Amino acid sequence: MTTTDTIAAVKTTSTPSATSKTAGTVGSLKDFSSQSSGVRLVDITKVFPTPEGTGETIAVNNVNLDVEDGELVTLLGPSGCGKTTTLRMVSGFEYPSAGHIYIGNRDVANVPPNKRGIAMVFQSYALFPHMSIWENVAYGLRTRKLPKEEVIARTDKVLKLMDIAQYQRRFPNQLSGGQQQRVALARAVVIEPAVLLFDEPLSNLDAKLRERMRDELRSLQQRLGITSIYVTHDQAEAMAISDRVVIMKDGNLVQAGSPEDIYEYPTSTFVANFIGKANFVTATFVRKDGPAAIVRVPGEDVELVIPKPGKIEFKEGARCCLAFRPEHVALSRSGQGFPGQVTRATYFGDMVEYVVETKTASLTIEVNNPQISERFAVGDMVHAALDMDCVRLLADDAPVVE
Amino acid sequence: MSSVAVSALEPGIAPDRSPGKKVSSKTGMKSLNRLVRQPILLITVLSVFVLLFIFVVLPMFNVIKIAFSDENGFTWDYLIKGLSKPVYQRTFLRSIILGVIVAFTSTAVGYLFAFATTRTEMKGKKFFNIMATLPIISPPFVVSLSIIFLFGRQGLITRGLLGIKDANVYGLPGLVVVQTMSFFPVAYMTLRGILMSLDDSVEDAAFSMGASRGRIFRTVTLPLTMPGIISALLLVFIQSMEDFSNPAVIGGGFSTLSVDAYRIINGMNDMNMGCMLAIMLLAPTVCAYLLQKYWMRKKSFVTVSGKPTQARRKLHEKHIVYPLFAGCCFFTGVIILLYGTVLMGAFVQTWGVNYVLTLKHFSYVLTLGAGVIKNSVILAAVAAPIGGFLGMVIAYLTVRQRFPGRRLMEIASMLMFAIPGIVSCIGYVATFNTKPLLLTGTAVILVATFTFRNIPVAIESGTSTLLQIDTSIDEAATISGAGTWYSFRTITLPMLRNAFLSGLTYSFVRAMTAVSAVILLISPHWNLATTKVFALFEASQFSDAAAYVVIMIVIILAAMGIINLLVNLLLKPRAKAPSAEAVEAALQAQGSSK
Numbered sequence: 001m002t003t004t005d006t007i008a009a010v011k012t013t014s015t016p017s018a019t020s021k022t023a024g025t026v027g028s029l030k031d032f033s034s035q036s037s038g039v040r041l042v043d044i045t046k047v048f049p050t051p052e053g054t055g056e057t058i059a060v061n062n063v064n065l066d067v068e069d070g071e072l073v074t075l076l077g078p079s080g081c082g083k084t085t086t087l088r089m090v091s092g093f094e095y096p097s098a099g100h101i102y103i104g105n106r107d108v109a110n111v112p113p114n115k116r117g118i119a120m121v122f123q124s125y126a127l128f129p130h131m132s133i134w135e136n137v138a139y140g141l142r143t144r145k146l147p148k149e150e151v152i153a154r155t156d157k158v159l160k161l162m163d164i165a166q167y168q169r170r171f172p173n174q175l176s177g178g179q180q181q182r183v184a185l186a187r188a189v190v191i192e193p194a195v196l197l198f199d200e201p202l203s204n205l206d207a208k209l210r211e212r213m214r215d216e217l218r219s220l221q222q223r224l225g226i227t228s229i230y231v232t233h234d235q236a237e238a239m240a241i242s243d244r245v246v247i248m249k250d251g252n253l254v255q256a257g258s259p260e261d262i263y264e265y266p267t268s269t270f271v272a273n274f275i276g277k278a279n280f281v282t283a284t285f286v287r288k289d290g291p292a293a294i295v296r297v298p299g300e301d302v303e304l305v306i307p308k309p310g311k312i313e314f315k316e317g318a319r320c321c322l323a324f325r326p327e328h329v330a331l332s333r334s335g336q337g338f339p340g341q342v343t344r345a346t347y348f349g350d351m352v353e354y355v356v357e358t359k360t361a362s363l364t365i366e367v368n369n370p371q372i373s374e375r376f377a378v379g380d381m382v383h384a385a386l387d388m389d390c391v392r393l394l395a396d397d398a399p400v401v402e
Numbered sequence: 403m404s405s406v407a408v409s410a411l412e413p414g415i416a417p418d419r420s421p422g423k424k425v426s427s428k429t430g431m432k433s434l435n436r437l438v439r440q441p442i443l444l445i446t447v448l449s450v451f452v453l454l455f456i457f458v459v460l461p462m463f464n465v466i467k468i469a470f471s472d473e474n475g476f477t478w479d480y481l482i483k484g485l486s487k488p489v490y491q492r493t494f495l496r497s498i499i500l501g502v503i504v505a506f507t508s509t510a511v512g513y514l515f516a517f518a519t520t521r522t523e524m525k526g527k528k529f530f531n532i533m534a535t536l537p538i539i540s541p542p543f544v545v546s547l548s549i550i551f552l553f554g555r556q557g558l559i560t561r562g563l564l565g566i567k568d569a570n571v572y573g574l575p576g577l578v579v580v581q582t583m584s585f586f587p588v589a590y591m592t593l594r595g596i597l598m599s600l601d602d603s604v605e606d607a608a609f610s611m612g613a614s615r616g617r618i619f620r621t622v623t624l625p626l627t628m629p630g631i632i633s634a635l636l637l638v639f640i641q642s643m644e645d646f647s648n649p650a651v652i653g654g655g656f657s658t659l660s661v662d663a664y665r666i667i668n669g670m671n672d673m674n675m676g677c678m679l680a681i682m683l684l685a686p687t688v689c690a691y692l693l694q695k696y697w698m699r700k701k702s703f704v705t706v707s708g709k710p711t712q713a714r715r716k717l718h719e720k721h722i723v724y725p726l727f728a729g730c731c732f733f734t735g736v737i738i739l740l741y742g743t744v745l746m747g748a749f750v751q752t753w754g755v756n757y758v759l760t761l762k763h764f765s766y767v768l769t770l771g772a773g774v775i776k777n778s779v780i781l782a783a784v785a786a787p788i789g790g791f792l793g794m795v796i797a798y799l800t801v802r803q804r805f806p807g808r809r810l811m812e813i814a815s816m817l818m819f820a821i822p823g824i825v826s827c828i829g830y831v832a833t834f835n836t837k838p839l840l841l842t843g844t845a846v847i848l849v850a851t852f853t854f855r856n857i858p859v860a861i862e863s864g865t866s867t868l869l870q871i872d873t874s875i876d877e878a879a880t881i882s883g884a885g886t887w888y889s890f891r892t893i894t895l896p897m898l899r900n901a902f903l904s905g906l907t908y909s910f911v912r913a914m915t916a917v918s919a920v921i922l923l924i925s926p927h928w929n930l931a932t933t934k935v936f937a938l939f940e941a942s943q944f945s946d947a948a949a950y951v952v953i954m955i956v957i958i959l960a961a962m963g964i965i966n967l968l969v970n971l972l973l974k975p976r977a978k979a980p981s982a983e984a985v986e987a988a989l990q991a992q993g994s995s996k
Binding site: 093113116117120122127131143149153169171191199 | 877879880882884885888892899976977978979988989991
């Protein structure tokens with residue numbers, strides 16, 4: 001397996017920086033990932049009875065996913081897409097209606113959650129309110145009936161790693177949100193889990209703290225190298241922390257790939273619209289020209305050449321959809337592109353967002369740095385020129401415009 | 403790099419939403435399998451079911467069986483008798499009439515206190531709160547006793563002040579007063595909860611739109627508290643119907659079902675008719691209980707919106723507060739008078755004749771009655787922790803675990819709440835006087851009756867606490883490696899501390915004060931203080947009864963203090979962490995072992 005080699009390499013390269021920071025007292029951070037292993041979901045399906053008890057709904061539909069050792073994979077999707085159910089099946093709190101889950105090479109179908117050797121950080125942190133911070137963190141070790149010295153030593157190591165050792169005699173309600181978050185993480189990491197599961201762990205924090213904890217969490221995960229599955233509905237969070245993003249919708253796995261991959265090459269209008277903003281213009285596929293595609297936009301009397309249309313194949317004459325980001329359009333008063341009229345201009349400080357009505361579509365366009373770029377007013381006639389390198393061709397399935 | 407296998411997913415093609423034919427929510431891990439995998443859980447669930455069957459379901463079944471059978475087997479005779487004989491008809495009707503009257507009077511008094519203590523800026527709200535909850539923990543007979551002291555033949559007021567020679571306090575009016583003073587706290591507690599959860603901003607909104615205070619009360623407050631009022635009415639109705647001690651000693655010629663059922667079994671030895679009367683008593687109380695459950699489920703339209711962001715100015719207009727204050731003072735005064743009278747009655751030579759202070763009643767009680775008081779305390783002290791613990795276990799099982807028959811367990815464990823004491827008493831007599839369940843005359847039957855009659859309250863408080871605790875806390879324990887028992891012991895039970903405490907206290911108090919539930923179960927060897935007091939009533943030894951009651955009050959208050967102390971001592975969370983030296987030593991030990 002070449003992949004494991006690369007992961008191992010990543011681990012060794014990531015540890016020196018960590019050990020240098022916490023050298024001496026703490027020992028090797030590699031210990032924390034000693035039990036870490038990959039996770040494999042094979043044809044996982046989960047069916048729930050409806051609340052009325054009359055029928056059944058499919059919460060997760062035939063999902064396959066392979067998480068490598070040491071990787072952080074994010075399950076991203078709108079609420080009700082099945083991401084939390086998937087996570088809970090890995091944790092063992094839900095049992096799949098069909099399919100298999102492997103942690104390492106072990107099929108965990110018959111392993112209850114408390115025997116899976118995994119850890120979870122909960123949305124509400126779920127700290128034990130009647131226990132001190134020390135007891136909270138040591139809990140997993142004490143359930144394992146480890147010798148007292150080992151419990152104390154390992155707990156101490158994690159408390160120092162998380163920088164919460166000074167609070168060990170406090171109760172959870174005496175800590176701030178960020179500190180509670182660290183305790184929750186410490187409690188999860190201390191058992192040296194095979195997999196670390198995160199169930200929207202940052203959604204209870206305010207925006208500024210959320211960003212800070214997000215970065216902290218990412219750097220920690222990279223230093224420790226524990227396999228992680230992270231559930232969130234916040235696409236910015238997913239982009240920021242993931243090795244790989246898995247997008248789910250209505251129980252289906254829609255697309256999976258690196259953050260760059262997902263943003264730059266969405267394979268469906270849903271993904272394009274869910275990750276960032278996107279414009280969609282309906283077109284007719286004319287023909288292929290090497291890697292490029294040539295399309296015709298009805299109503300506009302031009303053939304467009306799209307150099308990097310993406311991977312989807314179309315028949316000649318088929319309907320398709322041009323997808324491009326608001327920042328991939330340049331506006332000018334005269335010149336190239338689709339002619340149209342500004343119907344809305346919203347000032348955000350770092351950019352201005354325009355809505356331009358062309359003959360065939362309503363485009364959202366972002367112009368950066370409004371202090372030095374040209375400004376337009378509502379009612380102005382403009383031309384919207386696409387950056388053709390950034391346009392993708394997607395199946396035309398009428399995306400929902402909000 | 404990407405090793406993700408995207409299944410069933412060609413872009414733009416709607417994925418197949420129907421999984422393979424065999425897959426359904428039933429496949430995979432079933433709850434039963436899950437139970438089998440956890441032997442401790444399985445054993446616990448099974449034992450709870452067995453206990454509930456033996457001590458709750460079986461006695462009730464036997465009551466019904468006996469009521470519908472004679473030597474020749476099944477018969478409608480007793481039902482026909484019960485419904486057609488004027489004497490039974492009258493008893494049934496009287497019980498209902500009494501229940502309805504007391505329900506309304508108690509709810510009215512309870513509403514007065516609840517409204518005054520939650521909705522106004524009145525002085526002494528805390529004091530009124532204490533006074534209005536006090537009767538709940540008091541032994542039975544207190545109110546009856548002081549009513550007799552005050553208004554009886556030798557009554558301080560009737561004879562002493564008004565000079566009436568043969569005042570008759572026995573009968574419906576006396577009963578209404580006694581039961582109202584005994585049961586209005588039930589209504590008060592229910593209504594207080596509802597009124598406190600009512601967001602006062604709705605009243606402020608009505609006020610800002612120009613409504614008068616009276617109009618607001620009529621159009622906003624009263625309708626919003628209606629579920630609470632109905633619930634209080636039903637709860638008091640149940641209490642009044644099942645009340646045994648007050649009608650038994652102060653009812654006089656006014657017979658009620660619970661007393662008649664007892665007299666028929668105890669005096670006439672007619673078990674079948676007694677069971678039929680028990681069923682005639684059971685039917686309305688169970689109906690009222692179910693109705694109450696139904697109403698409280700609908701209480702969700704009460705505007706609960708968490709904590710108010712700022713303290714609002716409550717009702718302070720003099721013309722509103724003063725009459726409410728006067729009302730509270732009046733009833734508080736009555737309570738103080740009632741308890742004071744009993745206290746005094748325990749210390750005087752002969753009530754109505756000779757008011758010289760004496761300790762002779764106490765010495766009488768302590769020489770002749772030390773045994774029964776000891777019995778009461780021991781049995782209550784044994785039953786209370788069992789009931790408290792069992793209550794927590796059942797609450798945990800029904801709220802947090804999934805297993806077949808969970809709803810059944812919930813219903814069976816709460817059933818006893820709706821069953822009048824005398825009915826369960828008859829059921830126990832019928833069930834436990836033959837082998838293999840021969841328990842009559844033992845302490846076990848008394849402990850069992852205390853335990854199972856009092857768990858509903860422990861379960862209720864445990865359940866409501868558990869429902870407020872996020873499930874993820876349990877899951878966090880599980881994922882950390884804790885098994886069911888370890889997680890229950892280290893996480894659930896400590897967090898249920900307050901619920902456990904209130905369950906424990908309630909169980910103890912109820913066990914100390916039970917009359918009707920044990921009246922047929924006591925034996926010469928295991929006699930109890932309450933039944934002894936009842937016997938003293940029958941013999942008109944009121945001052946001796948008063949001494950008993952005073953001692954019981956002292957014991958109950960002391961026990962509450964001790965329970966509180968114990969639970970705090972044993973279960974209070976302490977912020978624990980090893981000392982710096984311990985950490986150092988552990989690190990060294992670890993370092994050397996590696």
